[in-house]
Amino acid sequence: xxxxxxxxxxxxxxxxxxxxxxxxxxxxxxxxxxxxxxxxxxxxxxxxxxxxxxxxxxxxxxxxxxxxxxxxxxxxxxxxxxxxxxxxxxxxxxxxxxxxxxxxxxxxxxxxxxxxxxxxxxxxxxxxxxxxxxxxxxxxxxxxxxxxxxxxxxxxxxxxxxxxxxxxxxxxxxxxxxxxxxxxxxxxxxxxxxxxxxxxxxxxxxxxxxxxxxxxxxxxxxxxxxxxxxxxxxxxxxxxxxxxxxxxxxxxxxxxxxxxxxxxxxxxxxxxxxxxxxxxxxxxxxxxxxx
Numbered sequence: 001x002x003x004x005x006x007x008x009x010x011x012x013x014x015x016x017x018x019x020x021x022x023x024x025x026x027x028x029x030x031x032x033x034x035x036x037x038x039x040x041x042x043x044x045x046x047x048x049x050x051x052x053x054x055x056x057x058x059x060x061x062x063x064x065x066x067x068x069x070x071x072x073x074x075x076x077x078x079x080x081x082x083x084x085x086x087x088x089x090x091x092x093x094x095x096x097x098x099x100x101x102x103x104x105x106x107x108x109x110x111x112x113x114x115x116x117x118x119x120x121x122x123x124x125x126x127x128x129x130x131x132x133x134x135x136x137x138x139x140x141x142x143x144x145x146x147x148x149x150x151x152x153x154x155x156x157x158x159x160x161x162x163x164x165x166x167x168x169x170x171x172x173x174x175x176x177x178x179x180x181x182x183x184x185x186x187x188x189x190x191x192x193x194x195x196x197x198x199x200x201x202x203x204x205x206x207x208x209x210x211x212x213x214x215x216x217x218x219x220x221x222x223x224x225x226x227x228x229x230x231x232x233x234x235x236x237x238x239x240x241x242x243x244x245x246x247x248x249x250x251x252x253x254x255x256x257x258x259x260x261x262x263x264x265x266x267x268x269x270x271x272x273x274x275x276x277x278x279x280x281x282x283x284x285x286x287x288x289x290x291x
Contacts (some may be wrong), residue, residue: 015277016048016054016277019276020053020054021054021055022054022201023055023199024049024054024056024203025197025258028058028106029205029266032205032267033064033102037269038266038267038268042205042271045273048273056167058106059170059193061186062098062102066093069093075090080144081136081137083147084144084147084183086145086183090146091181095183098183099123102171103119103121103169104119107119116165116167117166117167118168118169121173122171122172123173123181124157125157127154127157127158128153128154129152129176130149131148132146132182133147133148146181146182148174148183150189155197187245187246188249192253198257200259200260201258201262202253202262205264205266210280210281211225211233211263212238224282224285226285254284260283260285263282
């Protein structure tokens with residue numbers, strides 16, 4: 001038995017009673033979606049949190065699944081500055097994959113395990129109101145198609161479901177007043193939802209333990225980090241690539257009203273529960289920078 005598994009004792013589990021009535025927004029994605037053992041442990045963690053009276057909201061991604069289906073359809077995957085170029089044909093596939101296949105598989109999996117899960121697209125009841133966004137590349141404004149940013153959240157939909165003990169499972173597809181669909185980065189969608197709900201915890205499931213000052217040295221894992229420190233590490237190149245937008249989302253969630261933000265390694269068995277009980281991973285806290 002590992003040290004992590006040993007930490008899941010009765011005394012630790014009783015600590016969860018402190019979170020009764022609290023709201024946790026979970027960004028679900030990364031390698032955990034392709035890891036059957038991690039998925040099973042994740043569902044067990046959700047069941048325990050649900051039984052303890054925690055309000056749970058899940059926002060999922062699905063990038064690898066989108067790429068797979070685009071390839072099957074013979075549609076080329078194109079990227080600009082880390083964002084998928086999404087023309088009308090691509091958007092049709094994105095919406096089918098995220099709001100159809102991925103969302104319903106996850107919702108079904110939770111439901112057959114005894115959880116009251118409801119799958120939603122961001123377009124349902126204007127849950128995620130979005131607008132078209134552009135990318136700046138070498139000083140030029142680039143149109144990347146139906147890629148959007150969140151304008152507002154219809155949080156009453158989520159609150160009504162939570163009041164009736166349902167777990168909303170949300171795909172990051174937004175819409176505008178003209179009926180257009182937009183592909184939205186799941187981290188950004190989740191952080192906006194967390195802020196709108198003023199969630200007690202925003203839990204971002206990633207493919208690493210947290211933020212390191214030296215990715216090659218496990219001893220440099222930071223238990224906590226402020227916005228100012230995040231910006232400093234970005235400037236130094238310590239935080240780079242896909243971690244930059246992820247950290248920006250975490251800071252934005254705090255700025256919008258989330259009380260606590262945590263990066264969690266979703267690959268680890270019971271990583272979600274262990275983070276909540278032991279404050280593992282990296283916690284992003286208020287203080288300086290882009291607050």
